[in-house]
Structure formats: structure tokens, C-alpha cells
Amino acid sequence: MDTPQRAEADAAFLADFATMSSFGATPDGGVDRQAATGPDIAQRRWFAGLLESRGLRVVYDRIGNQFGLVERVPGAPYVVVGSHMDSQPTAGRYDGAYGVLAGAHAVFRIAEEWRREGAEPRFNLAVVNWFNEEGSRFVPSMMGSAVYTGKMPLETALAVRDRDGVSVAEALAPTGFLGEGGGPEAAFCAEIHIEQGRLLEKAGTPIGLVTASWAARKYEITVHGDQAHSGATVMEDRRDALYGAALLVAYARELADRFPGALHTAVGRLDVYPNSPVVVASRARLLLDLRSADEEVLAAADGLLNERFAEIEQTANVSIERTLSHAWGIDPYQPEGVELARRTAARLGLPADEIMTVAGHDSTNMKGIVPTVMLFVPSVQGVSHNEREYTADEDLLAGLSVLTGVVRDLAEGALADPDH
Amino acid sequence: MDTPQRAEADAAFLADFATMSSFGATPDGGVDRQAATGPDIAQRRWFAGLLESRGLRVVYDRIGNQFGLVERVPGAPYVVVGSHMDSQPTAGRYDGAYGVLAGAHAVFRIAEEWRREGAEPRFNLAVVNWFNEEGSRFVPSMMGSAVYTGKMPLETALAVRDRDGVSVAEALAPTGFLGEGGGPEAAFCAEIHIEQGRLLEKAGTPIGLVTASWAARKYEITVHGDQAHSGATVMEDRRDALYGAALLVAYARELADRFPGALHTAVGRLDVYPNSPVVVASRARLLLDLRSADEEVLAAADGLLNERFAEIEQTANVSIERTLSHAWGIDPYQPEGVELARRTAARLGLPADEIMTVAGHDSTNMKGIVPTVMLFVPSVQGVSHNEREYTADEDLLAGLSVLTGVVRDLAEGALADPDH
Known part of the structure; x- marks a missing residue:
């Protein structure tokens, strides 16, 4: 031209x-x-x-x-x-x-x-x-x-x-x-x-x-708790799916902080059930991603995350179901x-x-x-x-x-x- | 009869x-x-x-x-x-x-x-x-x-x-x-x-x-962040409303643990926007309740929560808007x-x-x-x-x-x- x-x-x-x-x-x-x-x-x-x-x-x-x-x-x-x-x-x-x-x-x-x-x-x-x-x-x-x-x-x-x-x-x-x-x-x-x-x-x-x-690993996660009255139920009886999910969201960010610049983590989507003002959540679904330009970093972060799942299950008295929906290398x-x-x-x-x-x-x-x-x-x-x-x-x-x-x-x- | x-x-x-x-x-x-x-x-x-x-x-x-x-x-x-x-x-x-x-x-x-x-x-x-x-x-x-x-x-x-x-x-x-x-x-x-x-x-x-x-104090809270690509955006640029909300949910439980048996806390409802798999959330709305049979415990817990708001704003790089929607004593x-x-x-x-x-x-x-x-x-x-x-x-x-x-x-x- x-x-x-x-x-x-x-x-x-x-x-x-x-x-x-x-x-x-x-x-x-x-x-x-x-x-x-x-x-x-x-x-x-x-x-x-x-x-x-x-x-x-x-x-x-x-x-x-x-x-x-x-x-x-x-x-x-x-x-x-x-x-x-x-x-x-x-x-x-x-x-x-x-x-x-x-x-x-x-x-x-x-x-x-x-x-x-x-x-x-x-x-x-x-x-x-x-x-x-x-x-x-x-x-x-x-x-x-x-x-x-x-x-x-x-x-x-x-x-x-x-x-x-x-x-x-x-x-x-x-x-x-x-x-x-x-x-x-x-x-x-x-x-x-x-x-x-x-x-x-x-x-x-x-x-x-x-x-x-x-490289990336993406998880589909469901945290299972139990519905309860969010005012009346004594704290130690609660199996709060949203609390478990919140610990996961917070941990995803902590993980990124452990590998500064080398790891991106995110939870973009979180759905809570029944999501009512006075009900302890029985279920929280979220998508959690780990991404890195370094496959070793990704593997290390993924290992830490998998250890953390068990701790959160105990802390929040919930069970966590997870599916690795996508995984690819560099x-x-x-x-x-x-x-x-x-x-x-x-x-x-x-x-x-x-x-x-x-x-x-x-x-x-x-x-x-x-x-x-x-x-x-x-x-x-x-x-x-x-x-x-x-x-x-x-x-x-x-x-x-x-x-x-x-x-x-x-x-x-x-x-x-x-x-x- | x-x-x-x-x-x-x-x-x-x-x-x-x-x-x-x-x-x-x-x-x-x-x-x-x-x-x-x-x-x-x-x-x-x-x-x-x-x-x-x-x-x-x-x-x-x-x-x-x-x-x-x-x-x-x-x-x-x-x-x-x-x-x-x-x-x-x-x-x-x-x-x-x-x-x-x-x-x-x-x-x-x-x-x-x-x-x-x-x-x-x-x-x-x-x-x-x-x-x-x-x-x-x-x-x-x-x-x-x-x-x-x-x-x-x-x-x-x-x-x-x-x-x-x-x-x-x-x-x-x-x-x-x-x-x-x-x-x-x-x-x-x-x-x-x-x-x-x-x-x-x-x-x-x-x-x-x-x-x-x-006695109870109930807050309506909106965490404000900024939409971003949840994969590509470098971590330090993120203003993740869901991360801020997760820290609040986790802290509500920690608060209850500080006053064993004397304080009930809960987040039953959390709505995330845009709640899409690959977008950092720009907004999270939640309802957070504190309840106690002891008004002094409630006041102390409320004070701690209010200090924590500022810390979370800094940690998650978000701003938190809160309204005390209900408050009553014993x-x-x-x-x-x-x-x-x-x-x-x-x-x-x-x-x-x-x-x-x-x-x-x-x-x-x-x-x-x-x-x-x-x-x-x-x-x-x-x-x-x-x-x-x-x-x-x-x-x-x-x-x-x-x-x-x-x-x-x-x-x-x-x-x-x-x-x-």
C-alpha cells in the first residue's frame, strides 16, 4: 500500500x-x-x-x-x-x-x-x-x-x-x-x-x-458443610462451608506471596448456598487457579495447596471435594x-x-x-x-x-x- | 379438657x-x-x-x-x-x-x-x-x-x-x-x-x-476492589474484593474463638461481582453478625472488628464500606x-x-x-x-x-x- x-x-x-x-x-x-x-x-x-x-x-x-x-x-x-x-x-x-x-x-x-x-x-x-x-x-x-x-x-x-x-x-x-x-x-x-x-x-x-x-493448574472445588442457624448454633457445632472457602481464598493469596513474581493465584468465582442472612452455609463452590512460568514453582505450590486442604477441613470442620479441571505445562x-x-x-x-x-x-x-x-x-x-x-x-x-x-x-x- | x-x-x-x-x-x-x-x-x-x-x-x-x-x-x-x-x-x-x-x-x-x-x-x-x-x-x-x-x-x-x-x-x-x-x-x-x-x-x-x-450488632459490608484479569495481572497490582471479603469471613470466626462460648459470629451471605472464572472481583457484599449474652463482650469484639477493617483494607488493597444495619442490647x-x-x-x-x-x-x-x-x-x-x-x-x-x-x-x- x-x-x-x-x-x-x-x-x-x-x-x-x-x-x-x-x-x-x-x-x-x-x-x-x-x-x-x-x-x-x-x-x-x-x-x-x-x-x-x-x-x-x-x-x-x-x-x-x-x-x-x-x-x-x-x-x-x-x-x-x-x-x-x-x-x-x-x-x-x-x-x-x-x-x-x-x-x-x-x-x-x-x-x-x-x-x-x-x-x-x-x-x-x-x-x-x-x-x-x-x-x-x-x-x-x-x-x-x-x-x-x-x-x-x-x-x-x-x-x-x-x-x-x-x-x-x-x-x-x-x-x-x-x-x-x-x-x-x-x-x-x-x-x-x-x-x-x-x-x-x-x-x-x-x-x-x-x-x-x-503452566497452569485449575481446580473446581466444593466445600461441604451443614446448614445451621447462624445466630443460635453454638460455634463448635458449626460446619461452615463459607468459612472453609474463605480460608482457601486467603491461602491462595498467601501461596502467591511465597513465590514472589513467579506464581499467580486466583479465585474469581465463589457461589454460596443457601446464601441467606441467618443460615450457616452448607456449600460453597469456587474455582481456584495456579499459574507459573516455572513448572517447578507450580509443582511446589500445588503440593503446598494440597497439604492445606486437609488442614482447612479440620479447622472449619468441613469436607473439601476437588477436581483438577485443567492442567498444562509450559x-x-x-x-x-x-x-x-x-x-x-x-x-x-x-x-x-x-x-x-x-x-x-x-x-x-x-x-x-x-x-x-x-x-x-x-x-x-x-x-x-x-x-x-x-x-x-x-x-x-x-x-x-x-x-x-x-x-x-x-x-x-x-x-x-x-x-x- | x-x-x-x-x-x-x-x-x-x-x-x-x-x-x-x-x-x-x-x-x-x-x-x-x-x-x-x-x-x-x-x-x-x-x-x-x-x-x-x-x-x-x-x-x-x-x-x-x-x-x-x-x-x-x-x-x-x-x-x-x-x-x-x-x-x-x-x-x-x-x-x-x-x-x-x-x-x-x-x-x-x-x-x-x-x-x-x-x-x-x-x-x-x-x-x-x-x-x-x-x-x-x-x-x-x-x-x-x-x-x-x-x-x-x-x-x-x-x-x-x-x-x-x-x-x-x-x-x-x-x-x-x-x-x-x-x-x-x-x-x-x-x-x-x-x-x-x-x-x-x-x-x-x-x-x-x-x-x-x-445483644447483637449486624453489619452490611461492601468490599470494593477493581476488575482485572485473574491470570495475567501481576499479584501486587490486584485489588481483589473477594480476597478482602475472605479475610473478613476468617476474622469473624477468629473473633468468636477469642471469646469462647460468649460470642457468636457469622457471615451467612456473600455475593461476588462479576463472579467470573477469570476476573479478579471488583465487589463483594456480605452480612456479618456479632451476638453475645454479654454486652461488654460484644463491645470488645466490635472494637476488635473495627480495628481489623483497616488492616484488611491495607492487606488486600481494597476499600471497605460498612453500615451498622442493626444493633441492640440485652x-x-x-x-x-x-x-x-x-x-x-x-x-x-x-x-x-x-x-x-x-x-x-x-x-x-x-x-x-x-x-x-x-x-x-x-x-x-x-x-x-x-x-x-x-x-x-x-x-x-x-x-x-x-x-x-x-x-x-x-x-x-x-x-x-x-x-x-
Whole structure:
């Protein structure tokens, strides 16, 4: 692209991003677009229109992943590029949404160049908006890409219910987003996302080359106590599930303090039953995560946590039922993808640093089946899952240009042909 | 009553109690009849029918308290006897329900005697089923008696909303239970209830003469943090409202341990926002209660708690907003009522011990406006607010006979005339 063309394309991207941010907009500048809720559905309809207006063919797979296809090489597999447009409650505008729109505009730019040049690439292009990456309404997160990559059975995903008892299948059925089949075949994948941390900002670097994801262990925990009158029952007779849960929440933080900087721990969700003002809780359910860039630290922390379970059972006179719902080690992205992204950034004159991702992304699933490139752009003050989430336009556009270069190279066979 | 009559009346009481326990029955032998839900409404309709079949006139006041009237002395005020039929979720069959039905059968017996004897008592009789004593659906508890006694403005009560946003006014409107006016005028009040503790059982005493209610301080607390990604955000940047709340829950228990046997503390309700698997909570709301039979212990514990708030704000990097929603000291029942109940039990040959109530009851509100007698019967193992709540039939019937004697004496002027 020459300079005026480029300025026009960048302005179009920013204008589309502003439109996107109006779906589910909250009064404090964020968005609330939980999976298959009204704003998510409305935004998907708008996005389908945008893709079609640029000549892409829109299709849906059997778990509601939304694809926009450019099939320039009949029958060839696809470079799949995108992220997710669903959000947490009272979330920021950038998480996921930026990656989907950057993927779309990268494809628009490449397809336009190919048309102009009459190019004959090796692979086709597919923009993707993965279904339910956030997992706030339907647990677990990264559901659409998990089904696409075969990590989660379709039936399991469709049967997951939200707190009102509505299943994924029931929520998607009336939207028209439930297609058939497994979606376009991927040859490669690329995703760009905000960092959700402070490293790039601290280093003053606009582009992060993601080399691996942190190791993690995630527990689903139920603390069992016994209902009792919370005023009248003598203290030593109480079997208070909420007290047991509180000791676990507090211990998760203590654990992180024991491994400063090397361990992230969290309890984001806690549900209490019967949760009445004058009843000792009989049940508390919570999700407890441990994450680390160091597998030895993770193992040590996990050992301490498991010792603590028994102590808490005794202290609070409760029983604790736990399931290790997810566990993974340090999981690298393909090094040849990291190198491809490094070369692209250098060609564009953009500084780039290697970085690991603490959060899971759809690309974390995709790298298990095809070579996958993951890029980050800076998050101001590391704020994310928050209405104040912010990334400067300049960084959004720099990321878009690197992503465009990476996707073009992938589609033209940069990693398909060892001699390239 | 002679022996066969008494056996028949006792059998009728137990039969009616079995019928009552079928409304909102749970699979594990308990009940779920939260205020103005389907089972509560159905049970009230059944109860109105029972009262009318025994010749009582059923009326409702402006907050949905249900009364059954025996007006033998035109224009005279009433001895109001009863309790509440609403329950906690997955609760026991005895809490409240026993007191309403015992009140009804006491009135049936006395009215029948009066008819037979052509008696001319001093006061009329009113059975009462107070609205929303439990406060699980609509906070606070003891709502119906609080409005009746003027402790809570009617408009405040009618505007309270449940978690689905339904107000008390909206919930009651279609039931036909919203009457006009303040209900029958009370001259005296009596209530019988299960103890919800172990003291009577340990002492082997069937009747508790309640002398006073424990002192209490109840806080409504909101912990304010900031939403963040619960994986990616570095630990020292987190302002985790759930962590702050967990420290409070744990500290409430530690406080009770510092005053063994003398202090009851509880957090029964905790709501987390946004309560999503991968989001650091920005807000946690909880209700924290302190109760003691010793006002000095309560003041000391309250002082310690207030010091701890500041420490937790620092440790968890949160801010804590608290409202002292209820505070009362040791609050005696009228001693002449306790003496009246003691004489009645002695006359019936039933052992009786003085006891304090830790839990609040509708009679706690009523004793603020008229002389009030409160009786307890034993709770097996002190279990309450639990489907395993149990009181033996023999104890239910002993309680009913003492209550009948107390109500008859009150109605015949035992405490109205100093020379009686």
C-alpha cells in the first residue's frame, strides 16, 4: 500500500473498531457482551455484514464459531486468523475484539493486494470469531476453539448451562449461528491480542512475540458443610462451608506471596448456598487457579495447596471435594512462527520482544493442531477485564501491520516450504 | 379438657402439623417456603381454610400478616399468639410453623372452652402468621412484625426487592394477602418456638421460659476492589474484593474463638461481582453478625472488628464500606410474663428453665409494644435451619399445653389486673 491508501485503510480500521465498541457499551466506557447474549448476537450480525461487504463468505461451524472466508485457491486449507468478540461482564473494549477486527482487516488488505497483483498464494484465508472464549456465562472458557481443535467433545459444550439453566445449544439455536460441520480446515493460525500485563509498556516495545504459555493448574472445588442457624448454633457445632472457602481464598493469596513474581493465584468465582442472612452455609463452590512460568514453582505450590486442604477441613470442620479441571505445562508456540513474526516486525521497523502469555487464548488451543503465531500489543498499566482497559491507536495499528505481514507470509507458504 | 378430649385435640394438632409440613416439602425431609413463593402462598391459603373451619375470621394487614380472630369481647384488644410459616431454603419443618399451629390450636381450645363455659374474658384472641420472618428472599428478617410494631416504615418494606428484582409489593399483590390497616390491636403477645440450641436438651427440660434476647450488632459490608484479569495481572497490582471479603469471613470466626462460648459470629451471605472464572472481583457484599449474652463482650469484639477493617483494607488493597444495619442490647421479656409462664408450666407438672434467645423472633419486636411471653421447646442436637431439624411430638404437645394456659390467662386478664 502507498501512504494515502495506508492512511485510508488505518482510518477504516479505527472507525470499525469504534462501531464494534458500541455493542454492549457500558456507561463507564467498557462493554458487556457475554457469549450469546443480546449484544454478542447483535455484534456478530454486524460483523457478518462487514465481512460480506468486503466480499468474504460467512459460515458457522457446529459450535457457533463465525468464519469469513477468502477462497483464492480452490480446495486448499486456510490460514485462520482472529480471536473472540465475546467479553466478560463490565469488561474492556480491546480484549478479543481487537484481534478479530485486526484479523479481518489483515485479510481485507491481503485479499485486495492479491486481486490487484493477480497473486497465486498457497493457502486460503479465514477470519475467525471464536465462540465463548471468556467463559463467564458458559464455563469453561475457550470453548469454541476447544471444540474446533477436538479438545472438547461437541456434546459436552452444547450441554453446558448458564446460571439460569439455559444451555449453549438453547442459547445458540435461535441466533442462526449454529452451523454444521467442523469449519474450514486450518493449515496455520495467527492471533493478535492485548498483552493484559505491563511488560511491553515497561520496555517501551510495541510488539510482543509470544513464545509460550505459562503452566497452569485449575481446580473446581466444593466445600461441604451443614446448614445451621447462624445466630443460635453454638460455634463448635458449626460446619461452615463459607468459612472453609474463605480460608482457601486467603491461602491462595498467601501461596502467591511465597513465590514472589513467579506464581499467580486466583479465585474469581465463589457461589454460596443457601446464601441467606441467618443460615450457616452448607456449600460453597469456587474455582481456584495456579499459574507459573516455572513448572517447578507450580509443582511446589500445588503440593503446598494440597497439604492445606486437609488442614482447612479440620479447622472449619468441613469436607473439601476437588477436581483438577485443567492442567498444562509450559507450552511453546512453534519457534519458526516466532521467527517469522520477528522478521516481519523488523522489516516494518517495529521493535519486538519475546514474551510469554499468562492468560489462555484460542491460539493456545490452535497451536496444538497447526503452527500458530501469537502477537501482543501493549496494555496501558496492564489493566484488563476492566472497563478502563486501553491500548493506544498507534499500537493497535502497528499490531495490525505486523499481523498483516505474518498472515500474508503464512498464506504465501513461508512456513510450508522449508526453502522459502 | 378430659383425657379422651385431650387425646383427640392432640391428635388433631399432630395431623395438622403433618399437613403443614407437606407444603414446600423437600426430598430430604425439610421444607422450602420462602416468603411469598408458591409453597408459602399455598400454605397460607390452606391455613386460612383451617382457621375459618374453626370459626375464626381471617384478616390481613397492609404488610400481609395473616390473622385469625376470635372476637368474644366486642371492641376489646387482642392477645396475639403465633409465629411465622415462611422458611429458609432447604429448612426444617418446625421453625416458625410449629409456633403458628400451636397458636392456632391454643386459640381453638380456649375458644371452645369459653363457648362451653359461657366465659366472659377480658381480651379477644388473634392467631398470627407473620409475613417474612426469615428474610432469605426479602432482607431484612422479621419484616411483618417490624411493620406491625412500627419499627420499619411500610413503604420501606414494600419496596424491598429480591435477587430477581421483584419487590415485596409486587410479590404480595396477586396473592390477595395485602390488606389495609394495621391489623388487630394487641394487648399482649405470646409466641412458642423451637430452641434452635442444645440447652433444653442437655438439661432434659421440656419448656424454656425466655427471659431476654442476646445483644447483637449486624453489619452490611461492601468490599470494593477493581476488575482485572485473574491470570495475567501481576499479584501486587490486584485489588481483589473477594480476597478482602475472605479475610473478613476468617476474622469473624477468629473473633468468636477469642471469646469462647460468649460470642457468636457469622457471615451467612456473600455475593461476588462479576463472579467470573477469570476476573479478579471488583465487589463483594456480605452480612456479618456479632451476638453475645454479654454486652461488654460484644463491645470488645466490635472494637476488635473495627480495628481489623483497616488492616484488611491495607492487606488486600481494597476499600471497605460498612453500615451498622442493626444493633441492640440485652433486651428482656417482661418479667411478669416469665412468671406467668412459670406458674402455668408448674400447674401442668412440666419442668421449665429460664433461657435466653440468641436468634431474633417476631416476639422480639412485639415485646417492644406489649407485654410478651416467649416459650421454647427442645431442638434435638440443636439442629435448625436444616432439613434434619427435629422436635419430638411429646415436646410439641407439652409446649402447646403451656402456651394454651398462658394465652388463656392473658386473655382472662392475668397481667391486666395487678390483683389477679
